[in-house]
Amino acid sequence: xxxxxxxxxxxxxxxxxxxxxxxxxxxxxxxxxxxxxxxxxxxxxxxxxxxxxxxxxxxxxxxxxxxxxxxxxxxxxxxxxxxxxxxxxxxxxxxxxxxxxxxxxxxxxxxxxxxxxxxxxxxxxxxxxxxxxxxxxxxxxxxxxxxxxxxxxxxxxxxxxxxxxxxxxxxxxxxxxxxxxxxxxxxxxxxxxxxxxxxxxxxxxxxxxxxxxxxxxxxxxxxxxxxxxxxxxxxxxxxxxxxxxxxxxxxxxxxxxxxxxxxxxxxxxxxxxxxxxxxxxxxxxxxxxxxxxxxxxxxxxxxxxxxxxxxxxxxxxxxxxxxxxxxxxxxxxxxxxxxxxxxxxxxxxxxxxxxxxxxxxxxxxxxxxxxxxxxxxxxxxxxxxxxxxxxxxxxxxxxxxxxx
Numbered sequence: 001x002x003x004x005x006x007x008x009x010x011x012x013x014x015x016x017x018x019x020x021x022x023x024x025x026x027x028x029x030x031x032x033x034x035x036x037x038x039x040x041x042x043x044x045x046x047x048x049x050x051x052x053x054x055x056x057x058x059x060x061x062x063x064x065x066x067x068x069x070x071x072x073x074x075x076x077x078x079x080x081x082x083x084x085x086x087x088x089x090x091x092x093x094x095x096x097x098x099x100x101x102x103x104x105x106x107x108x109x110x111x112x113x114x115x116x117x118x119x120x121x122x123x124x125x126x127x128x129x130x131x132x133x134x135x136x137x138x139x140x141x142x143x144x145x146x147x148x149x150x151x152x153x154x155x156x157x158x159x160x161x162x163x164x165x166x167x168x169x170x171x172x173x174x175x176x177x178x179x180x181x182x183x184x185x186x187x188x189x190x191x192x193x194x195x196x197x198x199x200x201x202x203x204x205x206x207x208x209x210x211x212x213x214x215x216x217x218x219x220x221x222x223x224x225x226x227x228x229x230x231x232x233x234x235x236x237x238x239x240x241x242x243x244x245x246x247x248x249x250x251x252x253x254x255x256x257x258x259x260x261x262x263x264x265x266x267x268x269x270x271x272x273x274x275x276x277x278x279x280x281x282x283x284x285x286x287x288x289x290x291x292x293x294x295x296x297x298x299x300x301x302x303x304x305x306x307x308x309x310x311x312x313x314x315x316x317x318x319x320x321x322x323x324x325x326x327x328x329x330x331x332x333x334x335x336x337x338x339x340x341x342x343x344x345x346x347x348x349x350x351x352x353x354x355x356x357x358x359x360x361x362x363x364x365x366x367x368x369x370x371x372x373x374x375x376x377x378x379x380x381x382x383x384x385x386x387x388x389x390x391x392x393x394x395x396x397x398x399x400x401x402x403x404x
Contacts, residue, residue, distance in 0.1 A: 002235055002288070004284075012031070013031030015028065022132050023138045024138065037298065058124070060089065064097050065090060068254060069251070077127075078091070094123060099117050103257055108258075108269075114151075114154050116148045122141065122142055135285035142279060143278070143280075144277045146276075150272060158272050159274070174291060175287070178233040180230060181217050182214050182229075184219075201226050247270060247271075294372060295350075300351065303351070304389055305332050306355045307334045309359070312362075314335055317357050318333060329393065352389075354369070365382055
């Protein structure tokens with residue numbers, strides 16, 4: 001059983017410092033590579049699906065969250081306001097109010113809808129110290145978030161497409177959903193008091209889930225509406241939510257959002273919230289545990305390590321590393337001065353590809369290839385090896401060494 005907190009430190013992915021504070025991890029170079037590649041992947045699939053990316057500030061006036069409803073229904077999870085001149089500002093607990101304002105800043109025609117707005121943005125939650133742990137419960141969160149502004153007739157198709165995007169990403173990342181949950185409101189004042197709003201949004205999400213096995217759970221909804229939660233389970237059997245799809249009638253009304261319809265009149269859009277991988281922190285934590293630190297080729301911090309057998313091959317090994325880097329392959333040299341060949345091979349056990357270069361290989365412009373799974377394809381021309389690695393990384397394939 002893998003624990004991402006232990007592996008994260010052993011593999012130099014992330015760490016914490018009491019002077020930074022609990023729940024505020026920092027990313028080391030190898031962890032930063034995983035995070036960066038993951039973020040680039042998300043942006044790529046979002047662009048291909050018709051999303052446009054924005055940036056918005058991590059601070060907002062208290063009044064913004066009073067309008068959105070966060071202040072009334074979610075303030076226990078927010079950091080206290082800070083006074084700036086005569087105003088109170090807070091660290092945002094969510095990106096959706098900011099995106100509502102961005103939508104509202106321009107007039108929109110029905111011909112523009114659906115308008116898909118995405119951001120990988122920071123947000124902050126005032127989590128109690130007792131629940132903080134590794135990357136799964138943190139106070140500073142990088143959220144993969146998006147909001148689709150659409151007509152009522154488009155909402156179900158947009159939510160279904162978002163769910164399909166989540167499934168595709170899970171396939172690429174090697175993540176398995178343990179179950180789908182329709183999260184509904186429970187008792188108490190945590191939720192917006194509008195029964196008709198809840199009824200309409202729930203009916204739409206039930207339509208989205210038609211043909212999908214799911215379970216309903218009361219008390220797990222967002223304060224403004226029901227949501228589909230995609231649940232994952234860690235090696236210890238603990239379940240958590242990674243991805244969500246929500247249909248929201250509340251915030252379009254609170255922010256007085258509208259579009260101009262074919263009749264020339266103003267109409268209220270529906271706001272579909274969706275997150276493919278949720279927080280980057282929780283996604284990386286799950287990937288570390290799911291793969292035991294042996295990331296797929298395209299996500300691996302180091303994809304190729306080059307090991308010269310002796311000092312006489314070090315110059316050639318440096319050249320192979322330079323060739324790999326020029327092709328976009330993340331490669332490193334493990335020099336003879338770092339230990340015996342056996343020790344260096346063991347140290348690089350989680351790297352997908354090892355290229356050993358002895359005298360014979362250097363003379364023939366080849367490398368003796370070792371794969372992470374234990375296979376040894378033997379001596380392979382360097383050009384072919386680099387071509388194979390680049391292809392595996394490019395197509396995000398799970399197989400390390402497919403037939404030529």
